[in-house]
Amino acid sequence: MAWSYFASPATFYRLAGRMAPWFFALAAISGALGLYIGLYVAPTDAQQGEVYRVIFIHVPAAWMSMFTYFVLACYAAVSLTFNTRLAAMMARALAPTGAMFTFVALWTGAFWGRPTWGTYWVWDARITSELVLLFLYFGFIALTNAFEDPRRGDRAGALLALIGVVNLPIIYFSVKWWNTLHQGSSVSFQGTSMHVQMLWAMLLVAFSFWMYTIGTSLVRCRAIILERESRARWVRELKAA
Amino acid sequence: MFTTDHAFYLWMSYGAAAAAIVAEIVMLRLRRARAAARIEEERDLETTD
Amino acid sequence: MNAAAAVPAPLAPTGSFFAGFAWAFGRDITLALRHPGETLLVVAFFVLVASLFPLGVGADPQLLARIGPGVIWVCALLAAFLSFSALFAGDYADGSLEQMMLSPHPMVGWVTGKIGAHWMISGLPLTVLSPLLGLQYGLAPDTLLALAAALALGTPVLSLLGAACTALTLGARGGGMLLALIALPLFVPVLIFGAGAAEAQASGLSPLPHLSLLGAGLILAVMATPFAACSAIRIAMD
Numbered sequence: 001m002a003w004s005y006f007a008s009p010a011t012f013y014r015l016a017g018r019m020a021p022w023f024f025a026l027a028a029i030s031g032a033l034g035l036y037i038g039l040y041v042a043p044t045d046a047q048q049g050e051v052y053r054v055i056f057i058h059v060p061a062a063w064m065s066m067f068t069y070f071v072l073a074c075y076a077a078v079s080l081t082f083n084t085r086l087a088a089m090m091a092r093a094l095a096p097t098g099a100m101f102t103f104v105a106l107w108t109g110a111f112w113g114r115p116t117w118g119t120y121w122v123w124d125a126r127i128t129s130e131l132v133l134l135f136l137y138f139g140f141i142a143l144t145n146a147f148e149d150p151r152r153g154d155r156a157g158a159l160l161a162l163i164g165v166v167n168l169p170i171i172y173f174s175v176k177w178w179n180t181l182h183q184g185s186s187v188s189f190q191g192t193s194m195h196v197q198m199l200w201a202m203l204l205v206a207f208s209f210w211m212y213t214i215g216t217s218l219v220r221c222r223a224i225i226l227e228r229e230s231r232a233r234w235v236r237e238l239k240a241a
Numbered sequence: 242m243f244t245t246d247h248a249f250y251l252w253m254s255y256g257a258a259a260a261a262i263v264a265e266i267v268m269l270r271l272r273r274a275r276a277a278a279r280i281e282e283e284r285d286l287e288t289t290d
Numbered sequence: 291m292n293a294a295a296a297v298p299a300p301l302a303p304t305g306s307f308f309a310g311f312a313w314a315f316g317r318d319i320t321l322a323l324r325h326p327g328e329t330l331l332v333v334a335f336f337v338l339v340a341s342l343f344p345l346g347v348g349a350d351p352q353l354l355a356r357i358g359p360g361v362i363w364v365c366a367l368l369a370a371f372l373s374f375s376a377l378f379a380g381d382y383a384d385g386s387l388e389q390m391m392l393s394p395h396p397m398v399g400w401v402t403g404k405i406g407a408h409w410m411i412s413g414l415p416l417t418v419l420s421p422l423l424g425l426q427y428g429l430a431p432d433t434l435l436a437l438a439a440a441l442a443l444g445t446p447v448l449s450l451l452g453a454a455c456t457a458l459t460l461g462a463r464g465g466g467m468l469l470a471l472i473a474l475p476l477f478v479p480v481l482i483f484g485a486g487a488a489e490a491q492a493s494g495l496s497p498l499p500h501l502s503l504l505g506a507g508l509i510l511a512v513m514a515t516p517f518a519a520c521s522a523i524r525i526a527m528d
Binding site for chain 3: 132135136138139142143146147151152155156159160163164167170171173174175177178
């Protein structure tokens with residue numbers, strides 16, 4: 001199977017251009033449905049009232065932030081193993097969206113924390129690990145853009161992503177351990193029972209975020225291809241679009 | 242829309258998420274436009290040589 | 291490599307990990323001894339920053355004893371971090387790194403040797419000095435011992451992780467701040483368990499679980515990080 005056909009930026013460019021709108025459409029539909037269920041259909045929480053509805057953004061964003069980093073690391077591994085440009089470009093394309101969801105997870109976490117736990121920032125294990133994850137994303141973005149030669153940036157960033165994905169569980173475990181020692185109180189949502197509508201809303205929004213991430217990554221990768229492959233003839237022959 | 246005393250927190254959360262998504266899309270479109278413009282420019286420079 | 295294969299076996303130079311390690315270790319230690327100022331700077335920075343904290347938070351003995359282990363650990367982190375640039379940058383700039391890559395010794399050997407020498411001139415002095423700083427913070431003797439033990443196990447891990455990150459940023463724009471952004475998140479577990487060991491001892495609990503985890507981390511780092519550092523250097527040299 002000529003997989004190398006798909007590794008060609010030219011092929012990917014056309015393919016991604018056709019696929020991206022579908023992903024955005026799926027994102028919009030599932031997102032609207034998920035938010036409808038979450039905001040109107042799901043019942044009020046017995047303990048937290050209405051403000052618990054933040055979780056319909058907070059939890060899917062946190063899931064996406066971690067999943068995206070994992071996918072980024074996979075593309076990094078592929079780019080280092082097969083020395084391909086396209087895999088490295090996809091890793092670069094994923095990073096900003098991943099960082100965005102990490103930020104949203106942290107922000108919504110803070111605004112969920114204030115009314116429920118009394119403070120905007122809690123050194124909760126998961127929130128603190130999210131913060132470290134944000135720094136890992138920033139580090140990746142900074143490193144890949146720190147070199148004149150983009151291929152050097154690709155490879156250095158890929159190695160950093162692999163180091164990061166190996167260290168992320170270690171960091172999470174250490175922060176979790178540290179948190180149980182210093183906090184003592186459990187600050188999770190597990191106190192109340194999760195209605196099935198809440199679960200559906202979260203899953204739908206998570207799916208929506210996932211489709212959105214794929215869509216933006218495809219579009220961003222196309223932009224990166226335009227930036228990097230501007231010398232190539234097929235780019236020159238592109239109609240401006 | 243949010244009829245609760247904690248409406249502020251819900252608005253800040255959903256609002257920030259919406260703002261982040263919109264900002265990302267806008268910046269992506271700008272990036273794409275800039276890349277396309279650079280290619281146009283290089284193409285013009287080539288044909289004029 | 292092809293030239294070496296063409297030469298009859300007895301005449302082709304064979305390298306070994308330990309020979310490479312010894313060579314690089316000896317070289318870097320000798321160079322450091324010729325410029326003792328660099329080592330002393332690391333130490334001076336460590337002491338200086340550790341002295342700033344009481345000025346900032348007040349001299350309340352209970353507070354200082356409470357924050358002492360954490361503060362001393364953060365100072366050690368920063369001091370070690372600042373010395374990373376000296377690890378590969380000099381050799382990268384004058385071309386020695388390129389020459390070393392041509393060595394018959396396996397790359398892992400001499401890279402580990404350089405990291406070992408770096409620890410000797412940064413992590414080890416910090417570990418030895420930590421009891422003195424601990425006294426400044428009013429820590430008890432058993433806490434000082436736990437702190438020193440934790441630093442002894444943790445600073446090599448910092449040197450190893452830092453070496454891989456430094457190699458990644460060789461010749462990059464953004465310099466030290468980029469290195470900080472990349473390396474400091476990876477240091478978090480070492481900080482948590484390192485400071486945790488001393489704090490456990492201070493609260494009357496055993497520091498052994500923390501020290502065991504640090505030891506396990508050290509073994510893991512020694513086995514894995516030199517290879518990551520080698521890959522990073524190869525990426526930098528292409």
